[in-house]
Amino acid sequence: MITxxxxxxxxxxxxxxxxxxxxxxxxxxxxxxIPELSLVQLSWRKIRSAEVNVVAIDPFxxxxxxxxxxxxxxxxxxILHSGQADxxxxxxxxxxxxxxxxxxxIAAGFLGLGDQIxxxxxxxxxxxxxxxxxxxxxxxxxxxxxxxxxxxxxxxxRYLPLLWDDLRSQLVQFDREQWVLDECxxxxxxxxxxxxxxxxxTKVRGWASLNAKxxxxxxxxxxxxxxESLYFNNPPGWLMNDRTLLELCRRxxxxxxxxxxxxxxxxxxxEKYGVHLLELTQEGENRHVPxxxxxxxxxxxxxxxxxxxxxxxxxxxxxxxLSPRFVATRNEIDLLIAWWISEKHDKEPDLRLLQGxxxxxxxxxxxxxxxxxxxxxxxxxxxxxxxEYNQQ
Numbered sequence: 001m002i003t004x005x006x007x008x009x010x011x012x013x014x015x016x017x018x019x020x021x022x023x024x025x026x027x028x029x030x031x032x033x034i035p036e037l038s039l040v041q042l043s044w045r046k047i048r049s050a051e052v053n054v055v056a057i058d059p060f061x062x063x064x065x066x067x068x069x070x071x072x073x074x075x076x077x078x079i080l081h082s083g084q085a086d087x088x089x090x091x092x093x094x095x096x097x098x099x100x101x102x103x104x105x106i107a108a109g110f111l112g113l114g115d116q117i118x119x120x121x122x123x124x125x126x127x128x129x130x131x132x133x134x135x136x137x138x139x140x141x142x143x144x145x146x147x148x149x150x151x152x153x154x155x156x157x158r159y160l161p162l163l164w165d166d167l168r169s170q171l172v173q174f175d176r177e178q179w180v181l182d183e184c185x186x187x188x189x190x191x192x193x194x195x196x197x198x199x200x201x202t203k204v205r206g207w208a209s210l211n212a213k214x215x216x217x218x219x220x221x222x223x224x225x226x227x228e229s230l231y232f233n234n235p236p237g238w239l240m241n242d243r244t245l246l247e248l249c250r251r252x253x254x255x256x257x258x259x260x261x262x263x264x265x266x267x268x269x270x271e272k273y274g275v276h277l278l279e280l281t282q283e284g285e286n287r288h289v290p291x292x293x294x295x296x297x298x299x300x301x302x303x304x305x306x307x308x309x310x311x312x313x314x315x316x317x318x319x320x321x322l323s324p325r326f327v328a329t330r331n332e333i334d335l336l337i338a339w340w341i342s343e344k345h346d347k348e349p350d351l352r353l354l355q356g357x358x359x360x361x362x363x364x365x366x367x368x369x370x371x372x373x374x375x376x377x378x379x380x381x382x383x384x385x386x387x388e389y390n391q392q
Contacts, residue, residue, distance in 0.1 A: 014046075
């Protein structure tokens, strides 16, 4: 376990020379809004050698600034597996945004090795190495960690260099390496984003059903709840759950007694924040928050179409040994249908499904079906359906 700052500095200096490393994080999510980082595992190849170094760094004992520097360095690639939670944590805690991410789970999806396959099963499938996951549910913030826990943590990065070597060679063979790199960059941007406090009201389920006055109150109080939760690092529901928040906004009480009548708003919360909640309610009543834009909703005429278009995507992806989630999302399919029904076909919508290799895999076939040039028929092949041109 690395517990000295100079050791971290030396490790990161080596990584800067070879410009590649693997990363995994262990963290605790229970009773926290932003997970508590508890262990950082790194692996990298020795210079002019195939041998792999592996280390576990104790973030409670050292500064992670050198690690954040190499994560942010556009000249250094960072390899991980299923990195969404890791990247989100790095951004939330350190405002880090990796520049060159390679996610082996994404790479596996582009090779037909499974959609969102776990690290252990992928290592076993590709490298024929079975990883012991018995220490998976560990209280990583407790010290000391025993040898078995450390070994488990290090295994999460020990095989990543070899795993990426194998996956990369397959991707090159099928001319898909750039597809994976582009998708990793795209998803890194998505995972690094966090909704600002002023817009957190849009994450409250049912907000669109509120009237204009209640929407204004919701925007103000949801922003306050977000900031309080971040400050104390407690889940927002501890302060006030969404149902209670919506009821508060609907009823817009003007007195402390009115707050006590809101179901789910605890006595302690009212006693501590009551006066401020009344001030926020009054402030929100004067806010103008527009109704949500429903343009992405599928028009009634095309409500049966998403299943057909999704079937085309799935069939083509099965033939291409490719995970469908990388080709088209349900929202993209809905937007495409809405565009087609609008009959404004002079300019195609800006959807990834209609661009580059995605268009070749499935987008072109979808446009042909929408235009009536083809039909989708049942087929006994592994794809399940086939697309036939209609007779003129």
